[in-house]
Amino acid sequence: MSTDRPKLPQIEIERLVRIALEEDLGMAGDLTSDAAIDANALARAAFVARGDGILAGIEFAREAVRQLDPGAQFDVRIVDGTAIKRGDVVAEVQGNARALLAAERNALNFLTHLSGVATLTRRYVDAVAGTKAHIAATRKTLPGLRSAQKWAVRIGGGEPHRYGLFDAVLLKDNHLAASGSITKAIARARAYAGHMAKVACEVDRLDQLDEALAAGVDSVLLDNMDPPTLAEAVKRTAGRAITEASGGVSLDTVRAIAEAGVDVISIGRITHSAPVLDLALDWRE
Template sequence: MYDVFQTERLIDLWLTEDIGHGDLTAQLMIEADETGHFVMNAREPLIVAGIDIAARVFRRYDPTLTLDVRVRDGQRVEAGTVLMAVSGIARSVLTVERTALNLIQHLSGIANTTARYVEAVAGTQARLIDTRKTTPGLRMLEKHAVVCGGGLNHRLGLDNGVMIKDNHIVVCGSIAEAVRRARRQLPVLTKLEVECDRLDQVREALSAGVDLIMLDNMSIEDMRAAVALVDGRTKLEASGGITLSSIGDVARTGVDYISTSKLTQAASSVDIGLDEA
């Protein structure tokens, strides 16, 4: 999902931010030729996301390090599982460990949170999708973590699809006119979605022949009415105010997709440590 070239550039930024001109602690306390063997282990049950990125952080700083990656992204592991072993120059390992751990803890936290939401809609036709509310610079990695947790990706960026929102409609004058303008030069493989917060807007969007209708902050009753109104003629996405406690009721309305920023904005990092073996 993420691009290797883009990620290498990010790794350089991350390491520069944390290391600055050098790891003063490691350079003062540890001899240049001292070596060590360390293991990265899960300290709680979790779904792995970002293990390859963490490994690349170590390799980027010191290509001489020996890495033994023992799990894969998307894998569920128990507390105590060794995710990766790192051997080599001790200074290098200790200088880079925080950057590598920060990433895998954050991304695995997103995967864990996503999995809980996916479990909450099990048995319905609804699929869970993410949003563009991601950490600047980390979008592709965070969206990768959502997939690791069993979710789907919405737009990867503004160039990945057309979504007509309330402000677009205000500028254009109506949903019909907004759709007409968008259709004039819409790439043939690109989908068009319209955000609606009222049932009359759903009718207008449906008449305009859009590919997807977002039901924005609608009540459960209105969502059910929208599902009945559309009757399978286009896909429906529920969004706005979705929580772990409410998503099951939303899924049972019959919508096709449910999107929430909680996957990326409210996920707690998991506990992963790096210890000397």
């Protein structure tokens, strides 16, 4: 697992937070806070962990506050990628009370969700420790949040996989059916995509693997194979392509899959089904 702490470009954080705030505040702003709180009131608060896990998204929380109160003081106590425990104060903030209240939910939405993704990813990474397998995300992400979710996977020690349809060729079962054969599909992909793009192919049988390898594929996605079949697939591949296992991977099964010798294990649930890591904004006197 890399010890680097990847950063999402600030312009992307600003964009995602702006969209979230616009959705929440609409055309009229925060009706509750505007009605109940004096416009010039100041407040102090702290972002506090309510559970144990890996922190991810503190810059999203900071940006949510900044966009509503550019003069607010936001002090990060714990950085992204750090293991946190219940009761830890991850950041303290001081600024306009209305702004803090209006920013609260969106700051926590980003912080709890992205920390949840990082935490679940780390559990999978830890489960395969000592093997050569890398844990990777998939394109099974929440619409609009792919960049943030894949960043959180990296914070948890995983790999992002491809970011979209634009940065790699992955021939799946329906592509193969439409193309006529694995050999034809790979040949056409090679001719179209050029030398810089990798070509991967999904297979769910060993005879399909043999055909894909003969066609010169760069990576094979071994779909829903049990560990003994995966081990045979790795043996047949013999280093000629990257081997990636996918399909139905759980914390109970991932170790056996890794021990079959695959290079990568891709898991949709680390993005589409990660439970949130509970954090809260606690008001201070």
